[in-house]
Amino acid sequence: MNMAYAPVNFQQDPIDAALAQGLKDLWFPVCPSHFVKEQPVSLRRLGYKIVLWRDGQGQVRALEDHCPHRGAPLSLGVILGDRLACAYHGVEVRQDGVVTKVPGSPGCKLEGMKAARRFHAAEAADAIFLFNASDPHSESPPPLVLPEQLSSPEWSSFLCYTEWGCDYRYVIDNVMDPMHGAYLHRQSHSMAEGEISAEFQLRDTDQGFIFEKKGQKGINFDWTEWIDNGTHWMRLAIPYPKTGGPGGPFTIIGSYTPIAARASGVFHWRCRKVEGWERDTWRFLYKNRLEQRHWNVLEQDRVPMEAMEPDANKREHLYQHDMGIVRLRRHYRNLAAAQLEKAGQAT
Ligand code: FES
Ligand SMILES: [Fe+2]
Structure with missing residues (x-):
């Protein structure tokens, strides 16, 4: 049978099902701070x-939005500092998941129980991150570590957040695919140059790998880096014309979070290495001239990603410039398989 037309029931693949929800024990950006x-x-x-x-204190707290009593959304309740009081019967749940008060039945055994799933939260680079713990009551997650572009004072960035109507893995595939720059984005302000065919190579790094064109760098979208430092990031750089102002190539840090089967949170930080007056110039130029162009490019990506069928990635004929996608998908599957195995051992 031609496998390209084989019916696939990918719902039954437990690794696929696990990946659809996002890997455990990682930090994920979930929304902009605002x-x-x-x-x-x-x-x-x-x-x-x-x-x-x-x-x-203004610190972000997060719980599963499900009251341990009868499941009313805690988000309909009232904030009492580090606790929420459920709107339905007033049960109070602390940020660590412990029920601190059952006003309708004081002293009942629900009081003092760790009954709600907690999420550790951190706020950085204009975004809120949650730790997707495998243990619903995990005490102390590893620290959130940002890439240099989001943490060093030598860099300046803007968070650009959007939501796309596709699986978040389509977004990852799209970024791990520099070749599309010369086609999908040919009509753009920054990706009209360079060869329209390329041979690619993979290069390992300390925290992941780089997928890059052989013999062309700094001309178009020529490479992507995948990074795992407790969060999964993707990094790429697009050369800018002189009219793009100071700061050299324009670096993008991406991270992608599942929302639902066909919905993903798309985080791109648009970064440049600029300080002092150059930073002011870049930030002014970005807001006044460049931001809209970047949204236009992103729109070129969004349209095909949302239009591709949910099983598109099961019916493919991949070739050389898809090597990065193959490598990354395999890595994700291995990570998910290891997590499933560990979870199986724990029960
Ligand atoms: S459902 Fe929340 S207090 Fe009853
Ligand atoms: Fe793109």
Whole structure:
């Protein structure tokens, strides 16, 4: 049988099902910081419905958005500092998942129970990150580590957040595919130059790998790096014409988070290595001239990603410039298989 036309029931593949929800024990960006203000916010991410709020100090807290009593969304409740009081019967749940008060039946055994799934939260680079712990009551996650472009004072960045109607793995595949720059983005301000065919190579790094064109660098979208430092990031650089202002190539840091089967949170930080007056110039230029062009390029990506069928990645004929995708998919499957095996051993 021609495998390209074989019917595939990918719902039955447990590794695929695990990956669809996002790998465990990693940090994921879940929304821009400004999503969470005075009221609790409910978001679907990573296979959960999650309530996020700010405590008295402004620190972001997060729990599964499901009251341990009868399942009303905690996001409909009231913020009491590091606790939420459910709107339905007033049960209070602390940020660590412990029920601290059952006002309708004081002293009942639900009081003091760790009954809600907690999510450790961190805020950095204008985004809120959650740790997708395999243990619902995990005490201390590893620290969130940002790439240099988001943590060093030598760099300046803008977070550009959007949501696409496709599996987050389509977004990852799209970024691990520099060849599309010369086609899909040929009509863009920064990707009209360079060869339209290329041979690619893989190069290992300390925290992942680089997938790059042989013999062309700094002309178009010529390489992508995949990084695992406790968060999965992707990094690439696009050369800028002189009219793009100071700072050299334009670096993009990406990270992609599952929302639902056909919905993903798409985080791109647009970064340049600029300080002092050059930083002011870049930030001004970005807001006034470059940002819209970047959105236009991203729109060129969004349209095919959303239009591709959910089983498109099961009916493919891959070739040399898809080597990066093959490598990364295999790595994800291995990570998911190891997590499933570990979870199986734990029960
Ligand atoms: S469902 Fe939340 S207090 Fe009853
Ligand atoms: Fe693209």
